[in-house]
Amino acid sequence: MSKPLSILFVSSEVVPFAKTGGLADVSGALPQMIREMGHDIRIIMPKFAAVSDRRFKIHDIKRLTDMPIKVGEKSILGSVKSSFLTNIKTKVQVYFLANDELYNRADLYVDPKTKDGWPDNDERFIFFCRGVIETILRLGWKPDILHLNDWQTGLIAALLKTEYAKEPLFKNTKIIFTVHNAAYQGVFPKESFDKTGLPPSAFKMDGLEFHGQANFLKAGLMYSDVITTVSETYAKEVRTSEEFGFGLEGVFKKRAKHTVGLLNGMDTSIWHPATDTMIPKQYSHEDLSGKVENKKALCEHFKLPFNETIPVIGIVSRLVDQKGFDLIQEQIAGILGENLQLVILGTGEQRYEEFFVKTAKKHPKKLGVHIGFDENLAHLIEAGSDMFLMPSKYEPCGLNQMYSLQYGTLPIVRATGGLADTVVDLDEKPKSGNGFVFTQYSAAELLKTIKRSLAAFKNKTTWTAAMQRAMKSDFSWSSSANRYIELYKSLFKKK
Numbered sequence: 001m002s003k004p005l006s007i008l009f010v011s012s013e014v015v016p017f018a019k020t021g022g023l024a025d026v027s028g029a030l031p032q033m034i035r036e037m038g039h040d041i042r043i044i045m046p047k048f049a050a051v052s053d054r055r056f057k058i059h060d061i062k063r064l065t066d067m068p069i070k071v072g073e074k075s076i077l078g079s080v081k082s083s084f085l086t087n088i089k090t091k092v093q094v095y096f097l098a099n100d101e102l103y104n105r106a107d108l109y110v111d112p113k114t115k116d117g118w119p120d121n122d123e124r125f126i127f128f129c130r131g132v133i134e135t136i137l138r139l140g141w142k143p144d145i146l147h148l149n150d151w152q153t154g155l156i157a158a159l160l161k162t163e164y165a166k167e168p169l170f171k172n173t174k175i176i177f178t179v180h181n182a183a184y185q186g187v188f189p190k191e192s193f194d195k196t197g198l199p200p201s202a203f204k205m206d207g208l209e210f211h212g213q214a215n216f217l218k219a220g221l222m223y224s225d226v227i228t229t230v231s232e233t234y235a236k237e238v239r240t241s242e243e244f245g246f247g248l249e250g251v252f253k254k255r256a257k258h259t260v261g262l263l264n265g266m267d268t269s270i271w272h273p274a275t276d277t278m279i280p281k282q283y284s285h286e287d288l289s290g291k292v293e294n295k296k297a298l299c300e301h302f303k304l305p306f307n308e309t310i311p312v313i314g315i316v317s318r319l320v321d322q323k324g325f326d327l328i329q330e331q332i333a334g335i336l337g338e339n340l341q342l343v344i345l346g347t348g349e350q351r352y353e354e355f356f357v358k359t360a361k362k363h364p365k366k367l368g369v370h371i372g373f374d375e376n377l378a379h380l381i382e383a384g385s386d387m388f389l390m391p392s393k394y395e396p397c398g399l400n401q402m403y404s405l406q407y408g409t410l411p412i413v414r415a416t417g418g419l420a421d422t423v424v425d426l427d428e429k430p431k432s433g434n435g436f437v438f439t440q441y442s443a444a445e446l447l448k449t450i451k452r453s454l455a456a457f458k459n460k461t462t463w464t465a466a467m468q469r470a471m472k473s474d475f476s477w478s479s480s481a482n483r484y485i486e487l488y489k490s491l492f493k494k495k
């Protein structure tokens with residue numbers, strides 16, 4: 001066996017500590033899988049308010065207390081605390097960079113009052129990126145791999161390749177940058193660039209300059225050794241047009257040779273209907289009988305009349321444009337005109353929150369809406385629904401469709417990114433299909449596809465077979481984690 005690698009996994013959210021979306025699921029699961037494979041992987045994230053000292057048994061690391069970290073002219077004190085991920089036999093150490101003023105707030109990235117990003121997000125993540133480097137230096141621990149995720153971590157790559165280029169500790173460190181969503185880029189005015197402390201030469205086309213502003217995602221893209229995206233289709237999409245690359249399509253194109261699409265996996269220790277303790281009744285592909293109990297509980301939760309023969313369609317999502325809510329809104333009368341019930345759990349843009357709450361009041365027997373973030377309810381919706389709706393405009397990977405497949409809840413999706421890579425249309429491929437897929441982003445196509453799923457639902461034999469097929473498919477992390485390890489190792493091979 002070759003030598004184990006040492007890896008620092010850098011992410012702004014990690015399950016179970018803090019989560020706004022799929023990045024947290026990935027950051028909690030992938031490192032544990034890599035640890036299981038025998039590598040020394042540790043995680044670092046900011047200590048947000050959600051990271052409760054009590055709940056997570058967090059302790060201080062004395063020698064990493066009150067480290068001065070430079071943000072522009074200021075020197076801000078950061079302290080590192082620690083805890084562990086303990087789902088597996090061998091624990092994974094998690095470091096938290098703490099500064100109450102910067103991170104101890106009601107939300108990770110946005111001010112809940114304005115729904116805009118915190119006005120000092122530039123400083124919060126300059127502090128984080130510099131703090132991560134400072135932590136490694138003080139630990140004196142030499143990571144072979146720095147695995148960075150999304151814009152919040154992009155500056156680390158730029159700093160390492162410039163200011164710290166001669167630092168002996170990083171001499172053999174390779175940087176991998178994973179893009180979970182190219183729409184979120186961390187774009188700030190030129191003054192924010194000045195606060196990063198990067199040399200002026202980094203503010204250029206081949207650096208992190210972006211239409212006269214500083215783009216932290218671009219920093220990760222330009223200065224990393226290899227880029228990954230979270231599905232193969234998304235890796236191709238981001239370089240095709242602005243619709244997917246959000247202005248960085250040219251950069252993705254330029255870096256195409258150094259970009260790899262690696263599909264996410266799912267954490268089956270959290271998301272599996274046979275062992276899920278958050279749902280009223282467990283079930284499996286061998287014994288599906290428990291699923292209907294969950295459907296009953298789901299209808300009760302939303303005060304919808306329960307009828308086994310009426311299909312329930314579930315949604316768990318951030319209520320943002322990415323996820324196709326404009327299509328659902330446009331087509332809501334048509335959808336609710338069908339013989340179905342729809343349940344929605346989500347938070348996000350106010351216009352969608354208001355619209356769905358208002359519509360549910362008008363259709364109390366057909367539409368249930370819960371505005372908020374609720375883990376238990378997310379599990380109940382996966383288990384209790386018959387179908388799961390995800391008509392995304394774009395979807396880097398998408399985890400909910402995989403959870404749905406595992407729970408025998410057939411996904412209705414638009415063919416983009418990871419949705420295209422995981423869902424096979426049942427009408428097109430009756431023997432291998434596991435859901436319903438449409439291509440054109442239109443409200444008419446959405447309704448047509450929902451109708452196809454309702455027709456298929458009526459044939460119990462073929463529906464049950466599709467459910468069982470979906471539940472047996474393997475989206476666990478093991479194969480993807482292996483591919484990450486191979487990728488890490490390939491960075492050390494002489495070219």
Ligand code: ADP
Nearest residue numbers: 021022317318346347372373374378398399400
């Ligand atoms: P994204 O990361 O773009 O939001 P994913 O499908 O990759 O989409 O992951 C979303 C994750 O967040 C899933 O684990 C999903 O269950 C969870 N989630 C989203 N919204 C909510 C919510 N309102 N309550 C509970 N969980 C949610």
Ligand code: GLC
Nearest residue numbers: 022023180230396397398399
């Ligand atoms: C992003 C994407 C989502 C992906 C998740 C985890 O939030 O929007 O598609 O599944 O990251 O990689």
